[in-house]
Amino acid sequence: MKLAIFDIDGTLTLGDRLGTRLFFRAFAEVYGLEEVDRRLSGYAHSTDSGIAREVLERAWRRDPLAGEIETVKSHYLDLLARALEKNPGAYRQVAGASAALTGVGSERGWKVALASGNWRRAGMMKLESAGIAAGDHVGAFAEDGLSRAEVVSMAVQRALREAGGRSFGKVVYIGDRNWDVETAVQLGIDFLGVASGGRRDELKDGGACSLVSDYDDYGGFFAALRDATGPATASRPIRRAAGEPTIV
Numbered sequence: 157m158k159l160a161i162f163d164i165d166g167t168l169t170l171g172d173r174l175g176t177r178l179f180f181r182a183f184a185e186v187y188g189l190e191e192v193d194r195r196l197s198g199y200a201h202s203t204d205s206g207i208a209r210e211v212l213e214r215a216w217r218r219d220p221l222a223g224e225i226e227t228v229k230s231h232y233l234d235l236l237a238r239a240l241e242k243n244p245g246a247y248r249q250v251a252g253a254s255a256a257l258t259g260v261g262s263e264r265g266w267k268v269a270l271a272s273g274n275w276r277r278a279g280m281m282k283l284e285s286a287g288i289a290a291g292d293h294v295g296a297f298a299e300d301g302l303s304r305a306e307v308v309s310m311a312v313q314r315a316l317r318e319a320g321g322r323s324f325g326k327v328v329y330i331g332d333r334n335w336d337v338e339t340a341v342q343l344g345i346d347f348l349g350v351a352s353g354g355r356r357d358e359l360k361d362g363g364a365c366s367l368v369s370d371y372d373d374y375g376g377f378f379a380a381l382r383d384a385t386g387p388a389t390a391s392r393p394i395r396r397a398a399g400e401p402t403i404v
């Protein structure tokens with residue numbers, strides 16, 4: 157049995173940073189924190205829970221209480237829900253994403269899971285806005301850990317439990333940012349980059365050996381998924397026998 161784990165933002169959905177803007181607006185509205193680093197790459201962990209904790213830690217120079225994080229989380233989820241009520245189609249899918257999720261799920265020997273740095277409800281709202289039905293797939297979210305590696309590990313465990321197996325013969329994480337590549341390296345799993353947001357160079361520099369632009373060509377995407385390898389690392393350089401990154 158093989159497992160394909162899809163990230164959400166930039167991998168399945170595109171939303172012109174609406175979620176990010178509202179996420180940081182919540183800190184301003186709840187705690188009056190206006191001067192917050194809004195570059196997601198400026199944080200130790202690329203999850204809503206990890207970033208929220210670090211924003212408050214930096215501002216207050218102490219560990220935030222769970223309830224203090226809950227308050228800002230709940231305000232952010234309200235802001236996002238209201239924005240999507242006004243504009244239900246604010247998110248769109250990366251070309252062919254919905255069909256790709258369904259397609260891989262029905263491939264013999266493959267299971268599908270979601271693993272996102274979003275808090276669960278935010279991830280689900282973005283998928284729904286983009287018209288992607290993902291209700292049946294197991295998933296792990298920012299509630300499952302501060303680091304993306306914890307979240308992706310939890311997705312693997314849940315998928316294993318569902319499949320009733322002891323291990324997968326192959327696990328591919330499908331993501332769009334350098335932190336996704338790093339996560340695959342940390343967990344020793346394979347990686348397929350989706351260069352949907354023009355981040356081809358970021359992914360290649362991070363060590364991604366397999367890349368697609370989107371899922372428009374399902375056959376090409378599935379071949380890249382099947383053949384995906386682990387990212388290149390210092391001990392496993394990119395120009396190995398497999399050659400240049402595969403661009404589909």
Ligand SMILES: [Mg+2]
Nearest residue numbers: 163165166332
């Ligand atoms: Mg992403």
